[in-house]
Amino acid sequence: MLKVFGRVxxxxxxxxxxxxxxxxxxxxxxxxxxxxxxxxxxxxxxxxFVLDDDVLISDSVAILTYLSDKHKSFTEEAGSIERAKQDSITFRILDEFEALIWVAAKHSYVFSDEKKVPDIINVLKWEFANNQEKFITEFPLRKNVCGEKFLIPDILLGHCLVWAESMNFSICEELIEYSNRLKERPAYQKAYALR
Ligand SMILES: N[C@@H](CCC(=O)N[C@@H](CS)C(=O)NCC(=O)O)C(=O)O
Known part of the structure; x- marks a missing residue:
């Protein structure tokens, strides 16, 4: 059985x-x-990180990609144009949302006090707000982030929004509505109950 290690x-x-x-x-x-x-x-x-047949796979996005490819679900097919577009969205989320929240987290609760630069948080919040505007203009969130289908970038973005919310980052109306739709998914609720 697949072994998952980490904090939910x-x-x-x-x-x-x-x-x-x-x-x-x-x-x-x-x-x-x-x-x-x-x-x-x-x-x-x-x-x-996970162990699949005792083989180690690290990094959340690599794990999501591996599992969705393996089970041919919640992803476009590798090598297709649709997959290239899906991957572009994945990297946009990593660059423009996750990277900012992660730096904010380091300067809030990860680093020791002498390494923290508290003023950086407001700059990160400002950049996060700008990035949301650009993002929703480019990817209108009528249903899911890649269009009709729920795919792994939805899991990544959904998690980043919950994380950003917990750190008091302001989130625009479109992304709040999108996040609320994701939170209605039974699988999201089962995972959340394990936190
Ligand atoms: N890109 C990695 C980042 C993993 C990561 O930094 N995880 C944090 C906890 S959420 C951690 O282990 N931090 C300890 C460290 O940075 O040494 C992923 O998405 O899995």
């Missing part, structure tokens, strides 16, 4: 959410980032 309150949420969507059984080990327990399996210590 962290980026591991993305992996657990996809597994619930796929209805695949998995074994979850709640471990903290950089803990000795984590480093025993993955010496880098970053979470999440």
């Amino acid at each position: 309150k962290s980026r591991a949420f993305r992996v657990v959410w996809l597994l619930e969507e796929l209805e695949i059984p998995y074994d979850l080990t709640e471990i903290a980032p950089r803990s000795e327990e984590a480093k025993k399996v993955y010496k880098n210590g970053k979470i999440p």
Whole structure:
């Protein structure tokens, strides 16, 4: 059975959410980032990571991509134009949303006090707001982020929005409505209940 390592309150949420969507059984080990327990399996210590037949796969987006390709669900086919467009959206979300929230997280609760630059948070919030405007103009969120189909970039963006919300980043109306639609999904709710 696939083994998932990480805290469901962290980026591991993305992996657990996809597994619930796929209805695949998995074994979850709640471990903290950089803990000795984590480093025993993955010496880098970053979470999440999974073991599939004892083979280690790290990095949440690599795991989502691997699982969705393997099960041919919630992704466009590798090598197709649709997949290229899907991947472009994935990288936009990573560059324009996740990167900002992650730096904000480091300067809020990850770094030790002497390394924190608290003023950076307002700059990141400002940039996050600008990026939302550009993003929704380019990708109108009538249904899902890639169009009609619910795909792995929806899991990534949905998680980034929940994370941003928890850090008091302001989120525009269109993205709030989109996020609320995602939160109605039974698989999202099952994953959220594990947090
Ligand atoms: N790009 C990686 C980032 C993983 C990551 O940085 N995870 C955090 C917890 S959510 C962590 O392990 N931090 C500890 C560290 O940076 O050493 C992913 O998406 O899985």
